[in-house]
Amino acid sequence: MTESGYFSREDLVGCPDCDLLIRKKTPERGYNLSCPRCGAILIKSHRDSVDRTLALSLSGLFLFIPACFLPLLKFSVLGFSGDCTMVKAAVRMFAGGYWWMGFLVMLCSIIVPFTVLCILFAISLSMKLERRPFFLPRALKAYHHLTEWTMLDVYMIGLLISLIKLKDFGDIFSGPGLYSFIGLLVMTILTTLSFDSHHVWAWVDQEA
Numbered sequence: 001m002t003e004s005g006y007f008s009r010e011d012l013v014g015c016p017d018c019d020l021l022i023r024k025k026t027p028e029r030g031y032n033l034s035c036p037r038c039g040a041i042l043i044k045s046h047r048d049s050v051d052r053t054l055a056l057s058l059s060g061l062f063l064f065i066p067a068c069f070l071p072l073l074k075f076s077v078l079g080f081s082g083d084c085t086m087v088k089a090a091v092r093m094f095a096g097g098y099w100w101m102g103f104l105v106m107l108c109s110i111i112v113p114f115t116v117l118c119i120l121f122a123i124s125l126s127m128k129l130e131r132r133p134f135f136l137p138r139a140l141k142a143y144h145h146l147t148e149w150t151m152l153d154v155y156m157i158g159l160l161i162s163l164i165k166l167k168d169f170g171d172i173f174s175g176p177g178l179y180s181f182i183g184l185l186v187m188t189i190l191t192t193l194s195f196d197s198h199h200v201w202a203w204v205d206q207e208a
Contacts, residue, residue: 015040049196054124056194060117060187067184068110071175072159075166085177086110086155108151113188116150119143120191123200136204140197147192152185 015022015035022036034040071083086109093102119139126133159178166172 049194049199050124050127052194053120053191053196054128056187056191057117057121057124060184060191061114061121063180063184063187064114064117066180067177070177070180072177072181073162073172074175075172083175086181105155108149109155112146112149113152113184116143116146117188117191119146120195124195127200127203132204140200140204144197150188152181152188156181156185 015038017040018035018038020035020037068086071085074083075081086105090102090106090110093099093105119142122133123136123139123143126136159181163172
């Protein structure tokens with residue numbers, strides 16, 4: 001609140017449904033902040049979000065290497081046999097002249113998801129150890145921007161389409177990397193759901 005008695009912009013939160021501005025409050029663990037006009041949930045609070053985010057992000061990081069480098073699919077189509085990995089698919093796009101598509105695949109399916117998991121692991125570990133490193137605010141801001149570029153679910157849809165479209169032309173088998181990729185996708189989704197950014201910002205502001 002300012003000296004004139006009005007709330008500053010940082011003290012207010014807008015409802016995404018009815019545009020009502022209300023005073024921002026950090027709800028107790030396990031409770032949500034709802035709009036008094038329409039009932040829309042404005043801020044969600046998760047129980048044990050730090051421990052869950054720490055465990056899920058670490059599990060996702062363990063699954064990342066096999067998901068990227070082990071074969072996702074093994075196929076024998078029209079007399080041609082081979083396999084496909086996430087990294088190999090991007091490299092082949094670069095080699096075939098589709099450098100822009102290869103760059104997007106590498107960025108949205110490998111670089112950004114790995115960076116997001118590292119950020120969430122670093123933030124949750126810092127909170128677990130009750131330490132506030134200098135890069136924490138920047139890491140939080142980077143996380144909010146990078147989540148829009150994480151497209152593992154789109155990659156999974158592409159794999160399913162490949163299985164459906166190519167099964168009539170030959171034999172296609174799932175490789176060990178596919179199961180790691182599915183696990184990575186699940187861990188990424190659960191990590192994002194368990195992460196409580198409002199709680200982290202409130203924890204950072206305590207130091208300031």
